[in-house]
Structures are given as C-alpha cells and as structure tokens.
Amino acid sequence: MTQSSTTHTNKSSAAKTYGTAETVQAPVYSRAERKARNATRRSRLGMVIYLVLLLLPIYWLINMSFKTNTEILSGLSFFPEHFTLDNYAKIFGDPTWYMGYINSTLYVVMNMVISLLVALPAAYAFSRYRFVGDKHMFFWLLSNRMAPPAVFLLPFFQLYSSVGLFDTHIAVALAHCLFNVPLAVWILEGFMSGVPREIDETAYIDGYTFPKFFVRIFIPLIRSGIGVTAFFCFMFSWVELLLARTLTSVEAKPIAAIMTRTVSASGMDWGLLAAAGVLTIIPGMLVIYFVRNHVAKGFALGRV
Amino acid sequence: MQTKVENNKAWFLVLPVFIIVAFSAIIPLMTVVNYSVQDIFDQNTSYFVGAEWFKQVMLDSRLHDALIRQFLFSFTILLIEIPLGIGVALMMPTKGKSASLCLILVAIPLLIPWNVVGTIWQIFGREDIGLFGAFMGAIGVDYNYASDPVDAWSTVVLMDVWHWTPLVALLCYSGLRAIPEVYYQAARIDQASRWAVFRYIQLPKLTNVLIIGVLLRFMDSFMIYTEPFVLTGGGPGSSTTFLSQALVQQAIGQFDLGPAAAFSLVYFLIILLVCWVFYTTIMNMQKDK
Numbered sequence: 001m002t003q004s005s006t007t008h009t010n011k012s013s014a015a016k017t018y019g020t021a022e023t024v025q026a027p028v029y030s031r032a033e034r035k036a037r038n039a040t041r042r043s044r045l046g047m048v049i050y051l052v053l054l055l056l057p058i059y060w061l062i063n064m065s066f067k068t069n070t071e072i073l074s075g076l077s078f079f080p081e082h083f084t085l086d087n088y089a090k091i092f093g094d095p096t097w098y099m100g101y102i103n104s105t106l107y108v109v110m111n112m113v114i115s116l117l118v119a120l121p122a123a124y125a126f127s128r129y130r131f132v133g134d135k136h137m138f139f140w141l142l143s144n145r146m147a148p149p150a151v152f153l154l155p156f157f158q159l160y161s162s163v164g165l166f167d168t169h170i171a172v173a174l175a176h177c178l179f180n181v182p183l184a185v186w187i188l189e190g191f192m193s194g195v196p197r198e199i200d201e202t203a204y205i206d207g208y209t210f211p212k213f214f215v216r217i218f219i220p221l222i223r224s225g226i227g228v229t230a231f232f233c234f235m236f237s238w239v240e241l242l243l244a245r246t247l248t249s250v251e252a253k254p255i256a257a258i259m260t261r262t263v264s265a266s267g268m269d270w271g272l273l274a275a276a277g278v279l280t281i282i283p284g285m286l287v288i289y290f291v292r293n294h295v296a297k298g299f300a301l302g303r304v
Numbered sequence: 305m306q307t308k309v310e311n312n313k314a315w316f317l318v319l320p321v322f323i324i325v326a327f328s329a330i331i332p333l334m335t336v337v338n339y340s341v342q343d344i345f346d347q348n349t350s351y352f353v354g355a356e357w358f359k360q361v362m363l364d365s366r367l368h369d370a371l372i373r374q375f376l377f378s379f380t381i382l383l384i385e386i387p388l389g390i391g392v393a394l395m396m397p398t399k400g401k402s403a404s405l406c407l408i409l410v411a412i413p414l415l416i417p418w419n420v421v422g423t424i425w426q427i428f429g430r431e432d433i434g435l436f437g438a439f440m441g442a443i444g445v446d447y448n449y450a451s452d453p454v455d456a457w458s459t460v461v462l463m464d465v466w467h468w469t470p471l472v473a474l475l476c477y478s479g480l481r482a483i484p485e486v487y488y489q490a491a492r493i494d495q496a497s498r499w500a501v502f503r504y505i506q507l508p509k510l511t512n513v514l515i516i517g518v519l520l521r522f523m524d525s526f527m528i529y530t531e532p533f534v535l536t537g538g539g540p541g542s543s544t545t546f547l548s549q550a551l552v553q554q555a556i557g558q559f560d561l562g563p564a565a566a567f568s569l570v571y572f573l574i575i576l577l578v579c580w581v582f583y584t585t586i587m588n589m590q591k592d593k
Contacts, residue, residue, distance in 0.1 A: 039498060043395035050392055051409055057428045057466065058412065060435050064427065076438050118324055121317035129314035137318060139583070144329045146575050148527035150548040151568040154339075154555050155332030178328040181321055239417045241530050242552075256417045270433065277420045284415025285408070292404045 058281070065274035072270045087275035100255030101279065103169065107244070107252065108237045110173035115180045115233045116226065123188035124214070128197065141182040149242045152178070157246055169252045172244045176237045183236065184229045191225030192218075224294040231291045238284060255280055333572075339565035357566035367567065369542070370550040371574075377546060378525045381464045385521060386514065388465070389472025394502070396477050407477070410470045422534025425463045429535075449536060453543035456536045460544050463531055468524070472517045479513035480506060515586050519579065526575055547571055 064072055065087055066080040091097040125131070126138060156175055157166070165171040199221070203213045219226070245257040259276050340358070343351045361367060392410070397403045413421070429449050431437035440447035449459040483505065491501045529548035532538065538545035538553070545553075551571060555564035 035498075044397070047392070047395040047397070047406065050395070051406070054413065054466065054470070055409065056435065057424045058416075060428055061424050064433075072433050076433070076435065114324070118320040122321040125314035125317035128308060129311040130308040131310070131312045131314040131318075134314075137322070139580075141321070141325060143576055143579070144325055146523045146579050147329065147572060148529075148548050148551075148575065150527065150529055150551045150555075151336065151572050152328075152332045153552065154561070154564070155335035156328070158335065159331055174324070174328055177324050181325055185321060235415055238415065241417060241419045256419050259419065259423070270427065273423060274427065277416075277423050280417050280420050281412070281415065285412065288408055288411050288415060292408055 061274050062278050064270060065278045067271055069269060069271050084271075087271040088279075090272055091275055091279065097258060097276070100253060100258040103248070103252045104238065104244075104254040104256070104280075105283065107169040107172040107176070107254070108234055110169055111176045111180055111237045112230050112233045114173060114177055115184045116230060118177075119181055119184035119188055119229070120219070120226075121214075123185045123192055124218070126185065126189045127192040128200065138185075141185055145179050145182040145186075147178065149179075149240070153242065153246050156243065160247055166247065167249045167251045171247045172252060172254070173237075175243045175247055176240060180233045180236055183232055187229045187232060188222070188225055191222045191228075195221050227291050227294050231287055234287050235284065336565045336568050339561050340569055341562075343562055353562065357562045358570070360563055361566045361570055364563075366542070367547075367550060370545055370547050373543075373545070374526060374547045377461070377464075377528070378522055380461055381468070381525050382518060382521055384461070384465050385469045385472050386518065389469050389517065390476050390510070390514075392469065392473040393476030393480055394506070396473070398481070407474070410473055413467050413470050414474075416467075418530035419534050421463065421467050422531045425459065425466075425531075426535050429459050451540055453540055456540055456544050460532050460535060463535060464525065464528070467531065468521060472521065475513040475517045476510055479510045483509045519582055519586075522582065523575065523579060526578075 063078065063080060066083055066085070068082060068084050068086065071077075071080065071082055126134065152175075160166045160171045160175070165174075195218070199217065200213070203217055208217070241254070241256045244254045248254065248257070255276065259273060259280075341352060341354060343353045343356075396406050396410070416424070425436075428434040428436045429447075431441050431448065437447060437449075446452075447455050449456045487505050488501070491505060496504075527548055528546055529552065532544045532546060533549060536544045538549045542550075551564060551567055554560050554567060
C-alpha cells in the first residue's frame with residue numbers, strides 16, 4: 001500500500017518537474033495521465049471480478065471432484081475436507097471410461113486434419129481467384145455452418161449406417177466436417193487475403209509450380225492462421241455432443257456420452273461426474289496454451 | 305482492394321471441399337426432403353402425402369411456442385452478451401504476462417464440452433450441493449431451476465452468457481489490438497474523453513468483429529440443444545424447450561419421421577433466411593461506408 005503510494009507521488013512529481021519546463025501543456029498532460037491511471041486501476045478491478053465470476057463454477061466442479069459423495073451431499077465447503085482421488089482412480093482404472101477420452105481425441109484429430117487439408121486449397125482459391133459461382137459457393141458453405149445438427153441427426157444416422165461407417169471414428173470426424181470445413185475456409189480465406197498477391201506472382205516468375213509454391217512458400221507465411229484454424233476445429237469438434245453421440249454406440253463412443261452413465265438407480269454419482277467433467281476441460285486448456293500468442297489475431301479471423 | 309484474377313480452374317481447388325461438405329450436407333438434406341413428403345409406416349410402406357406435413361407443422365401451436373421462445377432467447381442473450389463482451393474486451397490488459405493469462409482464462413468456458421457446461425450449471429445451481437443455488441437461498445430468493453419456469457429460463461440465459469460472452473470478448477479484444485497506437489495519441493492530444501475515444505475510435509474499428517460475433521452468436525443460440533437439455537431437459541413443462549429440442553423430441557422420441565422432416569426444413573429455412581438478411585444488410589452497410 002505505502003509502496004504504491006510513494007511511486008504514485010514520485011511519478012506525479014516527475015510530471016510536475018517536467019511541467020515547469022513546458023508551462024502550458026504540463027498540467028493538462030498530468031491530469032490526463034492520472035485519469036488514465038485511475039481508469040487502468042478500475043478496469044483491472046473489473047477484470048478480476050469478471051474472472052472470479054467466470055471461474056467460480058469451474059472451481060466448484062474441480063472442488064467437487066476431490067470430494068466423496070457423502071461429503072458432497074452433507075453440505076457446502078470451499079475445500080474438500082477429506083481429499084480423495086477415488087473419483088479419478090475410478091476413471092483411469094476402467095477402460096470403458098478412459099477409452100471415451102481416447103475416442104474423442106481420435107475423431108477430433110481426424111477432423112482437424114481433414115478440415116485443414118481440404119480447406120487450404122479452397123481458401124486459396126476463394127482469396128485469389130474469381131470463378132463461376134464463387135460467391136454462391138461461399139454462402140452455401142457458410143449456410144452449412146448455420147445448419148442445426150438436430151436437423152441432420154436422423155439422415156446422418158441412416159447415411160453412415162448404410163455405408164457401414166456407423167460407430168467408427170471417421171464417421172464422427174466426417175460429420176463434424178459439416179460445420180468445421182466451412183469455418184476453416186472462412187478463417188483461412190481471411191488470413192490468405194492478408195498476404196500480398198505479389199508474392200504469388202514473384203514465385204511463379206521464379207519458376208515455382210503451384211504445389212511447390214503452396215507448400216514451400218505460402219503455407220509458412222500463414223502459419224499462425226493455420227494454427228488458429230486448427231484451434232477452432234479442435235474446439236468445435238471437441239465440444240459437440242449431439243452428432244457424436246448419435247453416430248456411435250460402443251467402439252467410438254465419446255467421453256461426453258459416457259458421462260451420462262453416472263446417473264444410476266441409486267442416484268447421481270456427483271463426484272465421478274465432476275471428475276469426468278474436469279478431465280474434459282484439460283485438453284482444451286492445453287490447446288489454448290499452445291496457440292495463446294496467435295489467438296488474439298485469430299479471433300479477428302484475419303479480417304480486421 | 306486488389307482485383308481478383310478470373311480463373312475457372314480454381315474450381316479444382318474448391319472441389320475437395322465441395323465433395324466433403326456435399327456428402328455430409330446435400331445427401332442428408334435430400335433424405336429430409338424425401339421424408340417430409342411421405343407418410344412412413346415402416347421401411348417398405350410409405351405413401352406420398354405432398355405438403356400435408358408442412359401444413360401440420362405450420363399450424364402446430366407447440367412449434368409456434370418453441371419458435372417464439374427461441375427468438376426471445378436469442379435476442380436476450382445477444383442483448384446481454386454483446387455489450388458485456390465489449391466491456392470485458394476493453395478491460396483486458398494489453399501487454400505482458402497478464403494479457404496472455406487473461407486470454408487463456410477467459411477462453412476456458414469455450415473449450416468445455418457443451419454437456420459438461422450443462423452439468424456444471426446443473427451442479428452449481430442446485431440448492432443442496434451448488435454454490436449459486438445456495439447463495440440464492442441465503443439471500444432469500446426462492447430459487448429452484450427444476451420447478452420454477454422463470455428460474456429455469458434465467459438459469460439457461462445465465463449459463464449461455466457465462467458460456468459465450470468470452471467468444472464476443474475475445475473477438476472484440478482482437479479487434480481492439482488491431483487499432484494503431486497513433487489513433488489513441490491523436491485522441492490524447494485532442495483531450496478526447498474516454499467515451500469519445502470509445503465511440504469514435506474503438507467502436508467503428510470493432511464493427512467487423514462485432515458483425516462476426518453477432519452472426520455467430522445468433523446462429524449458435526438458434527441451434528442450442530445440449531446445454532438446456534442437460535440442465536433442465538426442456539422443462540419445467542416446456543418452458544425451456546427450444547427449437548432443436550422440440551425437433552429431437554419429435555424425430556427420436558415419437559419417431560414421427562414425416563412431420564419431423566418437414567419441421568427440420570422449416571427450421572433450417574428460418575435460420576437461413578435470418579442469416580441471409582443479416583449478411584446482406586451488413587454487406588450493404590459496409591459498402592456504404
């Protein structure tokens with residue numbers, strides 16, 4: 001407290017001595033500065049409050065995952081009294097539980113790879129060329145992003161059953177392409193439009209063929225864009241449940257669907273549910289940690 | 305704006321996308337269209353009924369209610385999330401370690417599977433084991449999301465605001481980062497007030513990201529299914545049954561394929577129409593500038 005107030009006076013006195021040199025401008029400058037400092041302090045406080053409110057429900061879940069069921073039901077407490085890892089042990093000791101995580105990860109990664117592979121050339125085409133029906137095609141793609149998964153539930157089930165893909169990871173990955181591919185094209189197109197066309201032309205003059213140019217020069221240029229796209233594909237595929245649950249039964253069942261098992265005749269197993277929930281948050285946090293430096297840029301979808 | 309080169313060979317680059325999206329969009333959509341004009345008894349017996357199901361769907365009062373509820377919900381969350389998101393973005397630190405820490409923390413709710421979001425709030429809102437429910441009880445509010453429609457409704461809204469405001473905030477944050485420092489310096493020289501800086505510098509620069517934000521939030525809130533399903537199961541009664549849920553109930557629950565398919569098409573067309581209106585007005589607004 002005292003320390004901060006001394007730095008405060010130091011700074012304002014510094015502004016004052018500076019002010020004697022330029023008599024007219026100085027007091028205005030220092031007032032504006034003080035105002036700005038107050039504003040920063042206020043916004044910092046606001047941010048802390050927002051973050052606390054944001055993280056409280058998640059903290060509550062984590063807190064619960066370390067409690068036993070009797071403790072959960074016996075009353076509220078901010079810290080587990082009888083700290084236990086039983087809930088986690090149950091998940092890691094049972095293949096029907098932990099296979100859910102593996103299944104989810106598998107189809108999410110597959111979806112990410114497929115989406116990126118097909119979206120990269122298409123986004124290049126949209127950002128560089130005019131062709132018959134390009135605008136309609138773009139809107140049509142986006143319209144798929146708008147399609148409610150509930151609409152496609154039944155047809156998807158029948159389609160994938162009839163081609164023998166039901167209950168495989170690739171089925172879920174392909175189904176998620178419905179909304180991830182349009183999104184990937186959209187984001188990548190934004191990033192690619194930010195790369196000057198002169199680069200393409202120079203490369204062609206230098207004798208690069210299109211594939212060579214694309215892989216050697218262009219892709220490294222939009223690296224961060226690809227990272228961000230991958231992040232978004234991961235995110236939307238990881239959080240989706242409706243399609244993933246409908247298209248799988250045993251072999252490729254995602255963790256989100258397995259979680260419903262905690263409801264049993266003897267009531268809810270809250271601790272186990274909480275632990276499973278906490279474990280679904282971790283992969284997302286890892287991914288966002290890796291792209292944290294690009295994510296601000298990426299959320300602008302390269303379009304600002 | 306650079307002019308693009310006219311080249312129809314670019315279609316070859318778009319082809320993979322077209323094939324993969326067509327496989328998972330056009331074929332299922334055609335199936336839906338096919339169902340919507342037939343009365344299906346079992347796999348081999350079905351009759352062509354024309355527009356019968358569409359008539360039935362259009363006149364179904366349950367669906368009207370769900371549609372009204374849906375619009376009300378979407379507009380409520382947009383009204384809360386957009387200003388709140390801008391506010392949070394303005395408060396976020398701009399430099400250093402605290403900036404990336406804030407980014408990560410703010411983004412967390414976005415990466416939680418939707419049913420887990422439902423689960424979190426299911427637990428958090430319960431009076432016996434949840435902090436929020438207990439808090440409401442402690443300050444004397446009779447709160448129970450499982451039996452009171454108003455409580456259920458506000459909990460769903462609160463959950464969505466909790467879940468999706470970060471998206472708006474992050475979009476705006478990235479938009480704010482794209483404003484060059486010179487603008488702020490100019491404003492400081494003019495002694496512009498905080499509000500003036502926001503109104504004439506920051507807000508215009510945020511238009512683009514806000515468009516994306518509004519569009520994304522509108523679309524996604526219009527298809528909301530998992531979170532309310534886990535939290536309230538559409539109840540009490542049908543007070544939180546939104547369109548997707550009404551559709552799934554009809555298609556899977558009652559297995560009324562024909563009416564469900566007709567409903568799907570109407571539903572999809574509404575979203576498409578609203579988004580198209582959004583999209584074109586926005587594009588025109590941008591052209592006028």
